[in-house]
Amino acid sequence: MISIDFSIAIACFFIIIINILLISWIRGKRHKDKDLALDTKFVWFCAICAYTYINTKDENISICPRCGSYNKK
Ligand SMILES: [Zn+2]
Numbered sequence: 001m002i003s004i005d006f007s008i009a010i011a012c013f014f015i016i017i018i019n020i021l022l023i024s025w026i027r028g029k030r031h032k033d034k035d036l037a038l039d040t041k042f043v044w045f046c047a048i049c050a051y052t053y054i055n056t057k058d059e060n061i062s063i064c065p066r067c068g069s070y071n072k073k
Contacts, residue, residue, distance in 0.1 A: 046071055 042056045046064040048071075055062040061070050 044071055044073075 042054050043052065044055050044062050044064075045052050046067065046069065048069040049064065049067040051064055051066040053065055059073070061072055063069070064071055
């Protein structure tokens with residue numbers, strides 16, 4: 001009786017641990033995808049020197065870090 005209860009407790013413990021790992025893994029993956037989507041949103045391409053850079057501060061117009069020209073989205 002005690003051994004059956006103990007094995008059930010171990011099984012429940014492992015199921016809970018696996019669920020926690022699975023949920024954290026899925027959440028981490030989703031968070032990573034969201035970050036990647038944000039990164040592509042802030043990628044700028046300079047029309048003057050063809051330089052690709054990331055600017056998270058500005059939305060409409062940003063200054064190219066290489067040549068200093070203004071770029072419009
Ligand atoms: Zn430039």
